[in-house]
Amino acid sequence: MKTLFQFLLKNRFSWAIIFITITLNILLSEKSPPLVFVSLFIILTLCFIASSLYLMFVYRAYLINWTTFIVSILLLYINLVGIDFIQYVHGIIARLLIMFFGLIFLGTIFVIGNFLWYRDKSIPLISWSSIIYLWLTCVAWKIDGNLIHHWLTNTGKLWWFSPLTFITLWIFFFGLISFIKHSFHIISNESKMLPNTLFVPPENFPD
Amino acid sequence: MQHKINIFALPAQTTVLFIIIVTVVIGALILGSIGSSPVLIWPVALLIVILSLRSFISQPEKKLIKCYKADSHFPYLKQGIEHYSHKLGLKYFPQLYISSTEKNADVYVLGSFCRKYIVMTEKAARKWEKQLSHSHEKAVAQAGIIHELTHLKNGDDWKLGYARELLRVTFGVMLWATLFYSGLTVLLMVSLPDIVNYDFSIVSKKLEEQMPVPTELSDLFLTKMDLLKATIRNKMGKINFKLVLHFIVNSFLPFISIGSILWLFYLRKLRRTREFYADARVINIQKEIKPIYCLLSKIPISYLKKEITTQAFYPKGIKQRVKDLLHNHPNFNRRAHAWLHPEFIFDDGVDTAILIAIFSIIMDIILLSPFSILYFAEIPMHFSMLASLILIAIRLIPNIATGKPVTKELFIMIGLFTLTRFIITFLIVFHFVFLFIFAPKYLSDMLSTAVASFARYAGSSTKGLHVNILEFIYQALYYNIPQPLIISTVSFVCLIGIILMMKRILRWYNFPTKDNNVMGVLYLFIFSMCLVAASMLKVITSAFFNTPMNLFFWGTLFAIAICIGIVMLVCDRIYVGKCPNPKCNQYNSGHYFLGKICQNCKTPFHSWLMV
Numbered sequence: 001m002k003t004l005f006q007f008l009l010k011n012r013f014s015w016a017i018i019f020i021t022i023t024l025n026i027l028l029s030e031k032s033p034p035l036v037f038v039s040l041f042i043i044l045t046l047c048f049i050a051s052s053l054y055l056m057f058v059y060r061a062y063l064i065n066w067t068t069f070i071v072s073i074l075l076l077y078i079n080l081v082g083i084d085f086i087q088y089v090h091g092i093i094a095r096l097l098i099m100f101f102g103l104i105f106l107g108t109i110f111v112i113g114n115f116l117w118y119r120d121k122s123i124p125l126i127s128w129s130s131i132i133y134l135w136l137t138c139v140a141w142k143i144d145g146n147l148i149h150h151w152l153t154n155t156g157k158l159w160w161f162s163p164l165t166f167i168t169l170w171i172f173f174f175g176l177i178s179f180i181k182h183s184f185h186i187i188s189n190e191s192k193m194l195p196n197t198l199f200v201p202p203e204n205f206p207d
Numbered sequence: 208m209q210h211k212i213n214i215f216a217l218p219a220q221t222t223v224l225f226i227i228i229v230t231v232v233i234g235a236l237i238l239g240s241i242g243s244s245p246v247l248i249w250p251v252a253l254l255i256v257i258l259s260l261r262s263f264i265s266q267p268e269k270k271l272i273k274c275y276k277a278d279s280h281f282p283y284l285k286q287g288i289e290h291y292s293h294k295l296g297l298k299y300f301p302q303l304y305i306s307s308t309e310k311n312a313d314v315y316v317l318g319s320f321c322r323k324y325i326v327m328t329e330k331a332a333r334k335w336e337k338q339l340s341h342s343h344e345k346a347v348a349q350a351g352i353i354h355e356l357t358h359l360k361n362g363d364d365w366k367l368g369y370a371r372e373l374l375r376v377t378f379g380v381m382l383w384a385t386l387f388y389s390g391l392t393v394l395l396m397v398s399l400p401d402i403v404n405y406d407f408s409i410v411s412k413k414l415e416e417q418m419p420v421p422t423e424l425s426d427l428f429l430t431k432m433d434l435l436k437a438t439i440r441n442k443m444g445k446i447n448f449k450l451v452l453h454f455i456v457n458s459f460l461p462f463i464s465i466g467s468i469l470w471l472f473y474l475r476k477l478r479r480t481r482e483f484y485a486d487a488r489v490i491n492i493q494k495e496i497k498p499i500y501c502l503l504s505k506i507p508i509s510y511l512k513k514e515i516t517t518q519a520f521y522p523k524g525i526k527q528r529v530k531d532l533l534h535n536h537p538n539f540n541r542r543a544h545a546w547l548h549p550e551f552i553f554d555d556g557v558d559t560a561i562l563i564a565i566f567s568i569i570m571d572i573i574l575l576s577p578f579s580i581l582y583f584a585e586i587p588m589h590f591s592m593l594a595s596l597i598l599i600a601i602r603l604i605p606n607i608a609t610g611k612p613v614t615k616e617l618f619i620m621i622g623l624f625t626l627t628r629f630i631i632t633f634l635i636v637f638h639f640v641f642l643f644i645f646a647p648k649y650l651s652d653m654l655s656t657a658v659a660s661f662a663r664y665a666g667s668s669t670k671g672l673h674v675n676i677l678e679f680i681y682q683a684l685y686y687n688i689p690q691p692l693i694i695s696t697v698s699f700v701c702l703i704g705i706i707l708m709m710k711r712i713l714r715w716y717n718f719p720t721k722d723n724n725v726m727g728v729l730y731l732f733i734f735s736m737c738l739v740a741a742s743m744l745k746v747i748t749s750a751f752f753n754t755p756m757n758l759f760f761w762g763t764l765f766a767i768a769i770c771i772g773i774v775m776l777v778c779d780r781i782y783v784g785k786c787p788n789p790k791c792n793q794y795n796s797g798h799y800f801l802g803k804i805c806q807n808c809k810t811p812f813h814s815w816l817m818v
Binding site (some may be wrong): 071123 | 264391393398740
């Protein structure tokens with residue numbers, strides 16, 4: 001967590017982009033903004049997302065720990081729950097929220113994928129998430145009635161169920177890739193009589 | 208001159224223990240996967256096999272996280288490891304790793320199939336490096352190196368590693384399977400009534416509101432859905448979900464309990480036994496006891512003036528036996544005792560009886576669970592008894608080879624084993640009688656549920672079967688109480704036959720004994736005797752002639768055993784009592800004992816059995 005915090009503090013470039021993008025958003029709230037502003041807004045938003053993802057990719061070794069992983073899952077969950085409420089908000093706030101949620105979504109998906117790519121934790125994750133999902137589906141069915149009907153007609157009342165399905169599917173997807181990747185790595189190293197190089201977390205965050 | 212037995216020529220105890228652990232778990236899973244059942248068992252079996260292998264291959268490095276490779280440090284140590292690896296003929300040379308923590312043992316080995324590691328703490332590595340550079344202390348460090356390399360030579364690293372991972376994975380997967388299948392059953396219980404009563408025309412109308420759908424397509428969709436609902440309704444009527452839940456819990460949870468027993472007793476026993484073999488190899492190579500004694504007692508070799516001696520009998524009280532049973536490492540005194548008397552590596556009658564009784568309980572838990580009860584309902588005790596018989600026969604080989612009396616050991620083993628079985632059977636039957644007297648209604652309900660859910664048709668039975676409890680109690684008493692006694696008597700007679708035959712086979716002095724072929728003949732004999740016992744029992748049960756497949760299978764087994772018997776009879780005519788010296792070929796009468804020589808030319812018989 002400390003590492004993540006340090007990571008956010010140390011990248012002034014990201015903060016500058018965030019600041020400019022927010023300012024531009026406020027300027028864009030006028031009814032007919034100049035075309036230059038619109039173009040600049042699109043370019044800067046893309047830069048913002050790209051730079052954030054780039055920085056995450058460069059410092060990915062510092063994001064491979066259980067704390068970051070769990071925080072990411074929780075953030076993704078809150079994010080997915082939050083997305084449902086965007087339809088009730090309009091104007092500048094809605095635009096900022098979409099950008100904010102979009103970035104969090106990409107960032108958390110990156111962290112989850114990154115964690116499972118480097119660490120062989122797919123089996124416990126898939127097994128436990130499948131059990132949790134199955135039993136929560138039972139609870140959801142008991143509370144909300146026919147879930148198939150709600151799914152087909154989009155009339156579900158449970159705000160927590162759809163994000164849960166979404167996260168479980170992501171975990172299954174990344175977990176499966178991670179399982180195949182690590183299995184291949186293990187078998188290949190065994191046949192070559194090489195030790196399995198495991199991920200070792202770095203001790204200090206670079207300046 | 209007193210001859211010492213070569214323990215490496217006899218059945219390896221570590222291999223026997225490894226086979227027990229793996230066979231109990233994987234064998235039961237394979238049995239459970241055959242035939243139909245309310246829930247799919249084969250995916251669980253497949254998952255356990257794949258995950259245990261994967262986990263086993265990947266586990267050494269997980270334990271090497273806080274270790275570093277000894278690249279250029281400790282040259283003497285590395286040289287020593289290389290030298291003795293060559294000498295012991297290791298296929299894969301180990302790599303030396305230094306542990307930066309002092310949590311684990313000072314020195315230990317890790318490995319998968321092809322990758323081998325020796326891990327040492329820095330302190331131990333420095334100590335051994337120093338000892339190797341001093342001529343008078345050199346032998347102590349060498350003893351340590353040989354000891355660790357022997358673990359690799361004997362395959363202790365992969366036997367222990369795989370057994371441990373198998374039990375760990377079985378525990379996790381079975382817990383997962385119980386929760387997953389229970390969740391799935393509960394979900395079906397909750398959702399199916401809603402699904403079969405659902406009107407899919409709502410969906411069709413909703414779709415038509417959003418986009419134009421052809422009427423034919425909509426009708427086809429509704430027809431298909433009605434068909435699906437009818438199928439589900441039809442199948443659902445036959446399923447009793449509560450019984451399915453009962454089946455799931457009673458099938459998967461016993462694996463957790465037997466896994467715990469195997470972990471608690473057999474894995475520890477495997478850990479202890481491998482140390483004796485490693486010690487024996489050290490003495491075999493160094494031709495002296497002092498270095499290994501100094502290594503383990505941490506006494507400097509220069510302080511040890513006297514010769515090490517121990518008495519011929521190692522006393523063991525009940526307290527000591529219980530302590531030994533739960534320890535990961537053997538008691539030092541017992542270890543030192545086995546250096547001078549290698550035959551003490553093999554457990555005595557009491558210890559063997561305890562382990563076999565535990566094994567038999569494990570087998571009963573598995574065989575009487577819904578997993579396999581369908582196959583063994585008529586002969587529940589037979590298979591555990593058969594497996595125990597094999598173990599007792601293998602255990603008696605060292606006694607027969609050394610020419611020691613076996614009757615006392617046999618009586619102790621069969622007696623203790625029968626007593627344990629009798630106590631367990633008595634407790635179960637007593638429990639039924641108690642319920643019959645004080646809570647007959649509860650007993651009736653319990654039996655109805657048990658009978659219906661324990662069988663493979665649990666999922667398709669709507670009601671529990673009605674059981675006449677008076678008849679049940681009578682049958683329970685009539686069939687179960689005499690069973691341990693009858694089966695034990697039969698086993699005793701069978702074992703006496705096996706012992707006599709094994710003694711006879713050991714008299715095949717002229718048999719081509721390149722390495723230890725006679726031992727192979729002994730294993731083959733025990734195996735064929737068990738085939739006979741298994742097929743004989745099948746013959747006397749009424750189920751034998753049920754299907755041509757049954758007849759063919761058991762008939763073939765019986766025929767194989769008979770063929771083996773005929774071949775052995777011919778061999779007996781050729782080899783029995785004949786001197787292996789081609790120039791002598793004199794007939795020698797009397798039983799074999801360790802160190803026996805030809806009366807004519809003084810050629811020792813079965814020299815591979817002696818150190």
